[in-house]
Amino acid sequence: MVRKLGWRKLGWLSAAMASGTLWSAVASATLGEPEASLTAETQLNRASIKESNFGAYHVHEMQLASGTVVREYAGLDGKVFAVTWSGPFIPNLKQSLGSYFAEFSAQASAAHGTRKHLEIRQPDLVVQSGGHMRAHHGLAYLPQALPSGVSVGDLQ
């Protein structure tokens, strides 16, 4: 697949190195909310975290204990504008989508998707979920919150 930006690993924070305090400081995030708001969320599932900086935004990559990798994209204002996932389980989208989960839920309930594909496309929220048992992948983002110069193709 074509990636418009490389995966530049400017900063690494491994789980082995991270103290409990660091976990809280680094771990994020809920769509549309400041990264800092997330410290209240459970950290128990975070097996490892790494952080990468792309200038207009930065990415927190977490491997959950379930094996699923979640990447959270935050702009310079510190607000999360996108979340992607890939792995054996769909992550807890109530946590990842936050206040947008209700909209996602309403749209998905009205949808006639398939067991392997689901796409929600609203002016303020896009959710694309796919895969099958033990192999899921997806992307959720706020179209109106994408930083200038960042395209959906950058979110992998």
Add this chain to the structure above:
Amino acid sequence: MSSLLTPVLRGAGLLLCAAVVSCGGGGDTIGGSTSSGTGTVTPSSNVASVTVSAGPAGVNAVNTLYTTVTVCVAGTSTCQTIDNIQIDTGSYGLRILSQVLTLSLPVATAASGGGLVECTEFVDGYSWGPVALVDLQISGETASSVPVQLIGDSRYPTAPSDCSSGAPSAENTVATFGANGILGIGPFAQDCGSFCAGGIPEPIQYYGCTTSVECQGTLVPLAAQVQNPVTMFTTDNNGTIITLPSVASAGAANVTGSLIFGIDTESNNASGTETVVPVSDEGYVTTVFGGQTLAQSFVDSGSNATYFNDSSVTQCPTSGSSSAGTVDFYCPSSPVTLTAAFELSNNSTVNESFEVANANTVADTVTAYPGLAGTNPTASSFDWGLPFFYGRRVANAIEGYTTSVGTGPYIAF
């Protein structure tokens, strides 16, 4: 209702018939059936008949493959035969809608105590219900004490809120599930594997429920998880082969084929010169299409169309409310044939062509439509759904089992 949504709505289903086994897809609506080829294998103890039908009454399924299974209370001759069980190579394990069950099946005990109850996540919804052990018969194959899921069981009426955290829609009825059950025969042996045996994933998949509503996450040893029942057959247990006839572009009704159990175990399931495609630890194959390598692709009898992205193919016109929840289907004015490639273990590729036809011109009587195709929500994925199986013999070798052409997990055709 716009014609655009027709294929999707047909999959979603409306409950028009409350009766159970007797109101299945119905074989009396053939007409315009143009299937041909080598779909049907001589009846044998390891061959189950399969049909691409409309499914349970009211479901009006398209490109959905069904079979019939017999389940028995473990260790007894108290049995029930259930039709309209969807065959899904994209999942693992047998799940039955409690709505169609007449048997009384005891719930399995969780390692943590209480009843073992499962939240099964699909992309567009979840199914909630307990695990029970059944003796299973499909064709001449039998397996004892197979852990299966009973979806929508009244003994556990309320799914924990965590269960709906990935996909919020409940699929606990025949109408919402689109089948009386599902037979997951993909290339893995359990529906969760080490993720549920060595830890409790979040969101939780398996719960121990001490009452009908008090449930907590529990570890589940591999053997106690819902199992791909093929691995529990006494013979022919290393994989499966699905054969279906080719189907003309206009589509056909009630296409019949075979589900053959075992690979290289009988004279009717010998490997030959087929293409062997490796499956990743997660269950993916790699497909190359449009110059892009799509590493999250899969071959899935449980997908009712070919789902891929190609901006050069005309999409169906959108209606006013098309934004919600559906993939967009393709609507070329006449069928087009495209080519994609599978990446093999030696990094070479093998081209396979596929058809894309107008999703808005499917005749009402048609249940098998090879050109049904839609966009894929995921840029890195190509989903070879049931249309790929028409006119082919597709093998799924289960993880850890070796055949004459490879070691599972692999897919061969």
